[in-house]
Amino acid sequence: MKLPAFFIAHGSPLLVLEDNDYTRFLQRLGSDLGKPRGIVIFSAHWDSPEQLITVDAQHETQHDFYGFPEEMYQLNYPAPGDPALSSRISELFKDHNLPHQPVLSRGLDHGAWVILSKMFPQADIPVVALSVDSLRSPEEQYSIGRMLAPLRDEGILLIGSGGLVHNLRLLKQKDQPEQWALDFDGWIAERLEAWDLPSLYAYEKQAPHVREAVPTYGKEHFIPLFYVMGAADEGRQAQLMIQAYQYGTLSLNCWMLD
Structure with a gap:
């Protein structure tokens, strides 16, 4: 069965401890998807000018944050890797030079x-992580995702993890979203649903409040969207599954791309 690709906002690391509408949505989504043969994930927190691929048979858990409750640093997600899947990805990249x-x-x-x-708490599905490159053009990022489209027919779930509105310097002590965040997410939603690539590629010039939503120091959180859009280039269908906010300016959304 061909699996959709997803852009999923990961929000604050505290999300792992929280029970709210968004975390319950992620739990339902994982349950609905069943057990994919493997997961390939582009993470905003791995930004590199080179395209990198994990090849581990077993993953450790990075606690790549600071200032959080001590229990956060005791949490582990011991997912296996899949060297064979890593090799398959390498072949697809080689095919496209x-x-x-x-x-x-x-x-x-x-x-x-x-x-x-939240989605797969048993940590029993193999995971291969891929880096993103915030210095590439959106067209290039989309093209890399398109290289991986065949994996969707092979039982592999493709995820881009980041945040469409993600500016840690503008966080508020409230969950009610700022109007500018709503305006930016709304602009992206309209163009995603229309699969308007020229406008999306030019988001830095066209989107309202783009400097607040996607600050120059935080582009890596937005760009996983282009990678997973590329993986869904054949169907070009986008559906917003959930939209929520934390701290006024931290967008929690999930887009299904098929």
């Missing part, structure tokens, strides 16, 4: 394991 490198012993960063721990 994309330079790439294997990486051992990196572990899964919180952009990956926080959402996966």
Whole structure:
């Protein structure tokens, strides 16, 4: 069965401890998807000018954050890797002449394991993590995702983990969203549903409040969207599954791309 691709916001690392509408949605989504043969995830927290691929047989858990409750640093998500799947990805990249490198012993960063721990708490599905490159053009990012489209027919779930509105310098002590965040998410939603690639590629010039929503120091959280859109290029259907906010300016959304 061909699996959809997803863009999933990972929010704050505290999401892993929370019980709210968004975390319950992630739990239902994982249950509805069943047990994919494997998961390939582009994480905003692995930004590299080279395309990198984990090749571990077993992942460690990165606690790549600071200032959080001590219990956060005791949490583990011991998902296996899949060297064969890593090799399959390498073959697809080679077929399209994309330079790439294997990486051992990196572990899964919180952009990956926080959402996966909600969706697949048993940590028994193999995971291969891929880096993103915030300096590439949206067209290039989309093209890389399109290289991986065949995996969707092979029982592999493709996820881009990030945040469409993600500016940690503008967080508020409330969950009611700021109007500018709503305006930006609304603009993205209209163009995603129309699969308006020219406008989306030009989001930095066209989207309202783009500097607040996607600050220059935080583009890596937005760009996983383009990678997973590329993986869904054949169907070009986008459906918003949930939209929520934390701290006024932290967008929690999930887009299904098929």
